[in-house]
Amino acid sequence: MPDVRTSVVETIRTYLSRARVAARLRQEEAKADLAAAQGRLDRVRQAAAQRPARAAAERDRRLADLDERHTATLADLTRKAALAASMRAPGAAGAVWEQWHPTPAARAEPPDLLRVGEVRVPRAGTAPALVPLLDRGHVALVDNVQVGGDAVVAGLLLRALGRAAPGQIEITGYDPERLGGGLAGFAPLAPAGLLTFVGPGGLTPLLDGLVDHVRRINETVLAGDYASLAEMAAETGRRPEPWRVAVLLGGDEPSRHERAQLDRILRTGAACGVHLIVRGITVAAHRTVQVVHIDGDRAEISGCGPLPVHLDPPPPAELVTTTCRRIADRVSMGPTPAVFRDLIPELTWTEHSAAGLTAPVGLSPEGREVEVTLADYPPHALIAGPSGTGKTNLIYAWMGALAARYSPDELAFYLLDFKEGVSFARFAPGKRDPSWLPHVRLVGVNVNTDREFGLALMRFLGGELRRRADAAKEHEVTKLSELRHEDPEGHWPRIVAVIDEFQILLTGRDALAQEAATLLEDLARRGRSQGIHLILASQDVSGIEALWGRPALVAQFTLRIALPKARRILHEANLAAETLPRHHAVVNADSGAPDANRVVRIPAASDRRVWSDLQHRLWQDRPTWLGPPRLFDGDAVPRLAEAPDFGKLTPGAADPVVLLGESIDVQARSARMPLTRSPGRNLAVLGTRVDEACAVLAAAARSLARQHADGDARFSVACLDPDAAATAASLRLDLPADTGWYDTEGLAALLPSIEPDGSRPHYLIIFAADAAASRLAVKTGARTGHDHLRRLLNTGPERRTHVLGWWRGVNRLRDDLGGPGSRTDAIGAWVALDVQGSDLTGFFPQQGGPAWYPRPWRALFFDRARHRIPEVVIPYGLSR
Ligand SMILES: Nc1ncnc2c1ncn2[C@@H]1O[C@H](COP(=O)(O)OP(=O)(O)OP(=O)(O)O)[C@@H](O)[C@H]1O
Structure with a gap:
């Protein structure tokens, strides 16, 4: 029993002890919780106490940030404003003093x-x-x-x-x-x-x-x-x-x-x-x-x-x-001239010329463009002004304004300058600048006294006038504008022919001036309806007076442009040109009537750079079919190898032709003499100038050689003047290998041996034929060398044997033919060099001989069988 009690007590004690331990533990936990809560409370209190200061700091920081950004934006805007202002008020508008x-x-x-x-x-x-x-x-x-x-x-x-x-x-x-x-x-x-x-x-x-x-x-x-x-x-x-x-x-x-x-x-x-x-x-x-x-x-x-x-x-x-x-000094120096660029439109080649050609030539005193027109009315223009007043410059300005507006399909220029100069040369390709003005089809420079150039242009334009009139007739219309409408596929540009110092063409009372004046009158009268316009410029009244003799001709030139001090170009009562300032012109589209005066400031267009900008632009845009213009250069010696007619010669021609030199015409054709089997197809080159005579004979021989394959024809060359030896030697390279080469003795021996039978052409080329005269006078058997020469001249051509000879005088040729009074018809064609026209009497159908005054590197060519009047030719150069 006591054990039980003891055991129970023990057990209770154990429970109690555990309970105490547990209670102590809970108490400590509760204390710890309390301390933690206290700590949190303190922290919360502390945090709560710090918050306003932080918020203020944050606000301040944000404000500062905003301020900084605002200042930066303002600075940026100000900078931009300053930049914009510097662009809106550049230079003198905005610079500080x-x-x-x-x-x-x-x-x-x-x-x-x-x-x-x-x-x-x-x-x-x-x-x-x-x-x-x-x-x-x-x-x-x-x-x-x-x-x-x-x-x-x-x-x-x-x-x-x-x-x-x-x-x-x-x-x-x-x-x-x-x-x-x-x-x-x-x-x-x-x-x-x-x-x-x-x-x-x-x-x-x-x-x-x-x-x-x-x-x-x-x-x-x-x-x-x-x-x-x-x-x-x-x-x-x-x-x-x-x-x-x-x-x-x-x-x-x-x-x-x-x-x-x-x-x-x-x-x-x-x-x-x-x-x-x-x-x-x-x-x-x-x-x-x-x-x-x-x-x-x-x-x-x-x-x-x-x-x-x-x-x-x-x-x-x-x-x-x-x-x-x-500023005042600059202004007192006078107004700055009008500017060529003012006449050039932004877009080129936008106009059509069916009804006419209209372009500005300068600016009015109010600064507006003054346009002039070439059309049915007014059809042609006369420009006059003393030397240096700016006629050429005016022509440049006008041409530039026209060329920028009308394409080469609409407008073609033919330009001739009779002055001793090259004012139109810029429009043709040159050594330094290969460009040309695409509208220009012909440029005549250094023409000086070669009035034939002018006549050639007149003849060409006369031919074009007929061609246009025929086409108009075919389409049953009368005017270019109608023809263009009826024949839209045709190429009918308006033609503008500009002749500077044109009066030179009409000086002299010879056949050339007569023909030129007649052609000019016809062109002036009928050109208007066929789109052929003439611009004639002259320095002095004499040029205009040359026309005065033909009132009908002058009346066609209703557009008159007078430069300062130009006389008589306007109506007699119109004295506006007298008081014109420099670089101005009076433009009058009513034959000079005072009411029609318009005063124009003409821009400077002569400067090569100013001009070439435009020319290059137009040249780059030229149509592919368009070649460079024909260049008449009075100072240039043409080359046979470059002659188009020479290039066309091929072996096998029925009647070979002899090329003698360049004709003065628009197409650069060669003067030619066909060697048919008719009597008299022999050639005499006459004169003492060795180089020119050699050049003519050599071109003749070379052109013949080009028409025969080797062996087809016989060539015999006699060189009787040592001065011609170099030409003969260079000719040797271009004649067949079996060509016979003869000196005086050789020629004397050759002549009797030639018995033409017509089976093979034979060309006898004699340099300085008269040098053999004394030798040929000697008889060999019954006949002299002269007899044999005459026999060949008289009967050779019918049997395809032709003499191409150079005689150093007309009388020497006559002696070789038999002396004064002898027949000359064996010489069917001649080329006269430094020979007076009157000396050629016997070789020319008209009494007194042709009108010919010798000029360097020019020759007069006459072919009895083909010519009514002789033609002036330019011998090809001596070099091949
Ligand atoms: N409108 C102008 N503005 C500025 N300079 C010009 C003007 N017109 C002409 N000139 C200048 O005057 C000079 C003579 O001009 P231009 O050769 O055109 O005269 P011209 O009448 O044809 O003379 P000439 O009959 O002697 O050949 C040239 O140097 C030219 O550049």
């Missing part, structure tokens, strides 16, 4: 805005403060401090002057209080007419005058084609009117009329380049008016909002006067 100098705007560039001061943005920098004036509006100053306003007026005027070309700004000052004192620095402009002052009572006439300018510019300059001078300048690059700036500095309250005029100018002036700078007069609010409120050196500008503007100081007085003096 220390760096200021005039920088006139380029041709089509608008003058844009002008600086008056700067907007200072704290911590962000500065940007220029700009106001619009030229082409844009007007500026009104509201101030009560004299100095600030003066600075703005002077600054604006100087900047405007610096942005415009000299003379392009005319200032009028109305300064009744200080009588011009406000604009004193600009006084040097006055002598050049760029600054005028009106007196105290002058406001009304001043405003009336400005209103009148606006009206006139709208009516005659803009003429409904442009909304403003600015638009005209942007589209055409031209600005025919200056800007007119009226500076109105106070005075009495304007009258009702004056106020109305002021309002008109404010509304309409800017489009016509009429501008006001007004100070001390209240003007009506208008969108074109910038109001500058000045307070000391601070200002507000209506266009800048409330931003304060720090006005620039006035421009240094020295800068103002020097600039104005320079």
Whole structure:
């Protein structure tokens, strides 16, 4: 029993002890929880205590950030504004005075805005403060401090002057209080007419005058084609009117009329380049008016909002006067000439010539293009002016304007200059510049005394006139415009033939002048309807008077262009050319009647660079079918190898032809003599000039050789003058290998041996045939060498044996033929060199011989069988 109790006690004790331990543990846990909770509470209390300070710091940080970003944005905007301003007010419009100098705007560039001061943005920098004036509006100053306003007026005027070309700004000052004192620095402009002052009572006439300018510019300059001078300048690059700036500095309250005029100018002036700078007069609010409120050196500008503007100081007085003096000096030197580019359209070859050719030749005093037309009326033009007045330049300008408008399908030029010069050479390919003006089909240079060139052109145009008239007849029409309509696939460009110093063509009372005048008259009369137009230029009256003898001819030239001091080109009562300034012309499309005068400023078009820009552009665009023009160069020696007719020769021709030299014609054909089997088909070259004679004979021999395969023909060459030896030696290379070569003895032996039988052509080429005269006079058997020569001359051609000989005088040939009175018909063709026409009497059908005055490297060719009158030829050069 006690054990049980003990055991129970023990058990209870054990339980109690465990319970105590457990209770102690829980208590400690509870304490720990309490401590933790206490700690959390402390931390929460602590955190709660710190929060406001942090929030404030965060707010401050964000504010600072915002501020920084704002400043950066402002700085960025200010920078951008400054950049934009530098573009809108470049150079003289915006530079600070220390760096200021005039920088006139380029041709089509608008003058844009002008600086008056700067907007200072704290911590962000500065940007220029700009106001619009030229082409844009007007500026009104509201101030009560004299100095600030003066600075703005002077600054604006100087900047405007610096942005415009000299003379392009005319200032009028109305300064009744200080009588011009406000604009004193600009006084040097006055002598050049760029600054005028009106007196105290002058406001009304001043405003009336400005209103009148606006009206006139709208009516005659803009003429409904442009909304403003600015638009005209942007589209055409031209600005025919200056800007007119009226500076109105106070005075009495304007009258009702004056106020109305002021309002008109404010509304309409800017489009016509009429501008006001007004100070001390209240003007009506208008969108074109910038109001500058000045307070000391601070200002507000209506266009800048409330931003304060720090006005620039006035421009240094020295800068103002020097600039104005320079501008005045430049203007006093006279107007700058019109510019060739003004005549050239943006897009080329857009016009059609069916009805006529219209292009500007220059600008009117108002700056508008003055167009001239070549069509049915007026069909042809006469240009006159003393030497150096600019006829050639005018022709260049006109041609450039035409060539840029009409493609080579629409227009073709034929150009001839009788002057001792090469004024048209630029239109043909040259050594330095391979380009040519695509419209040009013929260029004649260095023509000098070779009137045949002119005649050749007349003949060619006469042929073209017939061709066109025939085509018109075929299509049952009468005019080019109708023909083009009926035959749209045909190539019928209008032709413009320009002949400078044309009177040379008509000098002399010979057959050539006669034929040229007749052809010219026919062309002038009938060319109009077939699209062939003539432009004739002459230095002096004699040229025109050469035409005066033919009133019908002159009457066709209804378009007259007179350069300064040109006489008699216009109507006798029309003296407009007498008072023309340099580089101007009177254009009159009504035969010179005074009412039809138009005064034109002619641009400089002579400068090669100016011209070649255009020519290269057109040349690059030329149609593929178009070759270079034919070049007549009076100084050039043509080459046989380059002659088109020589190139066409081939072996096997039934009747071989002899080429002798270049014909003076538009196609560069060769003068030719066919060697048929008719009697007399022998050739004599006559004269003492060795080189020319050798050149003619060598060309003849070479052209024959080209028409025979080796062995087909026999060639025998006798060279009896040592001076011809070099030619003979070089000819050897081009003649068949079996060619016989003979000296005097050889020739004397050869002649009796030749028995023509007609089986094979035989050409006997004798250089200096007369040198063998004494040897040929000697009898060999019953006959002399001369007898054999005559036998060959008389009977050879029928049997295909031809003599081509050079005799050093007409009488020597005659002696070889049998002496005076002997027959000459064995010589069917001759080429005369330094031989007087009268000496050729016996060899020419008309008494007295042909009209021929020897000229270097020219020959007169006559073929009895084919010619009515002889033709002048240019021998081919000696070299192959
Ligand atoms: N409108 C112009 N603007 C500027 N310079 C010009 C103008 N017209 C002509 N000239 C210049 O004047 C000079 C003479 O001009 P041009 O050769 O055209 O005269 P011209 O009447 O044909 O003389 P000439 O009959 O002696 O040949 C040239 O140097 C030319 O560049």
